[in-house]
Amino acid sequence: MPAWLSGRAPEDESHELIVVSVRDNIATICASDASMRDRLVKELKACRPISRERISAFVGTAARALWLGGVHTPTASKADTKAITGSALEYALDPIGDQTYYLSAVRSVPQVTGLQKAGRKPVVGAAPGGARIWLRRAESWDDFKAIMAILIEHARTGKPANNPFASLSQPIDDGSQISDAYGLSVAPSELLSEDAVAEITYELARKWAFDAEFDVKPLAGPSLRAEVSLSGDVIGTAQIMIAIDAGVAETDVTWINPVAGKEPERAECESFLSDAERIKIYYDSGHTIAQGRCYAGGYADQPFEWDFRAFGGYEIDREKPVVPAGLTLGAVIGEHGDKSLFAYVLEKMFVDDKGVPKGWLVCDDGSMELADFIHVDPDERVVSLVHVKASTKQDPKRGAKAADYELVTAQAVKNLRHLDRRNLYDELKKSKDKKIAKAIWFDGVRQPNRDDFLKAVKKLPRNHRTVLIVLQPSVTKRTRDKCLADGAAPTFAMRMKQIDTLLLAARASALACGATFVGIGDLG
Numbered sequence: 001m002p003a004w005l006s007g008r009a010p011e012d013e014s015h016e017l018i019v020v021s022v023r024d025n026i027a028t029i030c031a032s033d034a035s036m037r038d039r040l041v042k043e044l045k046a047c048r049p050i051s052r053e054r055i056s057a058f059v060g061t062a063a064r065a066l067w068l069g070g071v072h073t074p075t076a077s078k079a080d081t082k083a084i085t086g087s088a089l090e091y092a093l094d095p096i097g098d099q100t101y102y103l104s105a106v107r108s109v110p111q112v113t114g115l116q117k118a119g120r121k122p123v124v125g126a127a128p129g130g131a132r133i134w135l136r137r138a139e140s141w142d143d144f145k146a147i148m149a150i151l152i153e154h155a156r157t158g159k160p161a162n163n164p165f166a167s168l169s170q171p172i173d174d175g176s177q178i179s180d181a182y183g184l185s186v187a188p189s190e191l192l193s194e195d196a197v198a199e200i201t202y203e204l205a206r207k208w209a210f211d212a213e214f215d216v217k218p219l220a221g222p223s224l225r226a227e228v229s230l231s232g233d234v235i236g237t238a239q240i241m242i243a244i245d246a247g248v249a250e251t252d253v254t255w256i257n258p259v260a261g262k263e264p265e266r267a268e269c270e271s272f273l274s275d276a277e278r279i280k281i282y283y284d285s286g287h288t289i290a291q292g293r294c295y296a297g298g299y300a301d302q303p304f305e306w307d308f309r310a311f312g313g314y315e316i317d318r319e320k321p322v323v324p325a326g327l328t329l330g331a332v333i334g335e336h337g338d339k340s341l342f343a344y345v346l347e348k349m350f351v352d353d354k355g356v357p358k359g360w361l362v363c364d365d366g367s368m369e370l371a372d373f374i375h376v377d378p379d380e381r382v383v384s385l386v387h388v389k390a391s392t393k394q395d396p397k398r399g400a401k402a403a404d405y406e407l408v409t410a411q412a413v414k415n416l417r418h419l420d421r422r423n424l425y426d427e428l429k430k431s432k433d434k435k436i437a438k439a440i441w442f443d444g445v446r447q448p449n450r451d452d453f454l455k456a457v458k459k460l461p462r463n464h465r466t467v468l469i470v471l472q473p474s475v476t477k478r479t480r481d482k483c484l485a486d487g488a489a490p491t492f493a494m495r496m497k498q499i500d501t502l503l504l505a506a507r508a509s510a511l512a513c514g515a516t517f518v519g520i521g522d523l524g
Contacts, residue, residue: 021148026050026155028148041131049131050155052173057158058126058133058151059103059165060110063089065125071169071290072100073187073280073410078509090164096302097508099501102169102295104129111161114150129171129247172287172294175244180284181224182495183401184214184240186272187280191407192414208272209407210319213392214238222249222289224281225256228269235262238273242281242289249276249289282402282498284491297498303484304500304507308477308523314344316473316522319390320365330363330439341388341471342372346441349386349471350375357444360453362428366436370415370427378456383424384467387412391474396524400475402498409506412470416513425457466515470506473522475499480521 018040019030027047031037041049066089068082082101086092105127115122115135125134133151138144163170172178188205190197197205207230214226222242228235236258243250253273255266272278276292288295321338323329332338334346342363352358359377364370371385389408391398431437432450440447447453475496482488483496503519510517 019144021145021152023149023152024156026152028152030148052128052131052171053160054155054158055126055128055131055133056160056163057154058110058112058124059106059128059163060108060124060161061090061164062087063106063108063164064123065089065107066103066165067105067127068098068101068168069104070101071288071293071295072505073192073290073406078413093165093167094508095167096501096504099167099169099297100505102171103165105132106165108164112150112154112158115147169288170296171247172244172296173247175222175242175249175294178222178244178283178285178287178289178294179218179220180491181216181218181222181281182284183282183403184216184224184226185209185280185403185406186212186278187407187410188272188278192410204268208269210389212269214403218284222281222283222287222294228266230265230269233259233262235259235265235269238269240273242276244294247293249292249294251276251279280403280406282495284494286494297501302500302504304503304519306475306477306480306521307518308480308521309348310523311341311344311473312524314339314341314348315394316341316391317394319388328435328438329365330436333363333439341390341473345373345386345388345471347444350377350384357441359443360456361441362450362453363436363439364428364431365439366434370424371412374424374428376453376456376460378459381461381464382467383457383460383464384469385412385415386469386471387415389470389472391472391522393474396476396478398474398476398479399492399495400479400499401495402502404474405470405472405499405502408472409470409502412468413506413509416468416510416515425454428457429454466513467518468506468510468515469518469520470503471520473520475521477521477523 016031016033016036018032018036021028021030029037029040031040064087065085066083070078070080072078081104084092105125107123107125109121110124112124115124122135126132135147138147186209188209190201190205191209211231213229215229217225219225219239222244223240225237225239227237237256239254239256241252243252251274253270258266276289279289281289286296288297318340320329320342321332321336321340323332324336334343346361347357350357350359350361359375361373361375363373365372372388373386375384375386376382387408389404392404428450432454437450440450440453442452480496483493503517507517
């Protein structure tokens with residue numbers, strides 16, 4: 001209470017209005033207090049919100065405002081939600097970068113008979129998932145009643161127009177059309193956090209995201225079975241029954257044919273699989289479960305330009321070398337007969353015309369890593385961040401799935417900001433005393449420490465070129481060509497389109513940061 005006011009404390013008095021309108025089996029609630037409206041809706045038991053399809057009849061063209069929610073794996077380099085304004089936003093959407101968003105709400109000009117005023121079509125707001133619409137204030141009680149009659153009738157009989165936002169992901173309330181699961185990935189937030197994560201927490205998340213393999217077999221509807229392997233050892237088959245209620249997915253996990261002695265591993269795995277917000281599931285029906293909700297993807301038709309390379313002599317299903325007791329990872333990369341993908345990066349990725357490694361290469365594998373490897377070419381003034389993930393199989397006829405690329409691509413995008421030379425220098429300097437800091441080479445020759453490498457980074461000009469690389473050889477050129485061939489099975493082609501679209505979105509994010517994005521597949 002202000003010091004100059006004496007006596008009884010002032011009292012605020014506000015007046016709110018709630019109006020319920022009913023016609024046939026449809027009721028509307030209009031409230032001057034939005035929070036009270038939401039409380040009423042939450043407590044209602046005798047009725048349910050009108051379907052997304054009915055509210056979609058109030059979505060039109062000439063969108064003035066859009067509210068978008070993201071279905072992509074959350075990362076600091078891509079907004080979780082977006083709100084934009086304009087005059088016809090259906091033309092302002094990026095068919096590549098925005099396809100990982102769904103329409104949360106929109107203000108547009110739908111075709112609703114009777115709402116025209118003075119010959120002008122009104123702008124109507126609609127939130128299909130929230131069962132809400134809004135428009136201008138009524139001029140009188142009679143005007144209000146007329147508007148409500150028109151809106152209820154349109155909700156009953158109006159037909160959704162051609163979807164002007166088809167390039168966005170489409171939320172799915174009814175899971176009956178979801179079928180034929182083929183891919184599953186674990187995408188824990190710990191691996192994408194911008195904050196420091198406890199080492200034990202990070203390693204647990206990394207183990208089940210990168211070292212586990214899920215061989216998926218579909219069950220009826222969205223449910224599935226997945227034979228789970230960890231570092232090549234089968235621990236059992238997880239039966240994941242999925243229930244979908246109003247677009248929200250819940251999982252129930254049971255184990256079939258559990259392998260004796262693997263109880264701790266199954267308990268760890270189940271902690272991820274039983275949380276629908278920590279996994280992503282892909283379906284041949286074109287649907288995806290992401291962050292616990294169901295979507296039909298708006299997959300772009302533009303093909304991604306792959307960099308196919310030969311991996312002869314290297315184990316494409318082994319990301320890192322085996323580390324013998326008493327040694328460290330940094331000490332065995334490229335040593336003791338190592339033929340892992342880490343060895344490939346060291347020996348074959350950055351070479352001169354004679355095939356000899358050139359430039360500075362440092363491994364930064366571990367918690368809060370910038371990338372698995374950072375390469376600096378001081379002559380060409382190029383900085384490259386390399387993210388490596390092994391293929392799940394060596395079979396030349398292997399198929400690929402988007403789940404193989406989901407998390408490694410998200411991590412690569414997350415670390416785009418470290419391509420700035422100042423951030424890169426500061427981060428590498430902070431970690432120069434870690435054990436992995438001993439993994440450093442110049443022109444293929446191991447160096448004692450990072451000192452000269454840091455000097456090379458500091459000398460880079462502001463206009464140096466930057467490259468973001470994802471090395472994941474699950475996709476083969478043979479598979480890619482088969483998917484693009486005339487007569488390719490639609491479900492087979494869809495899988496490749498999902499991967500292409502995922503990497504195209506990453507390329508768009510890289511370009512926005514002034515970087516080039518490269519996806520490396522297997523030439524075999």
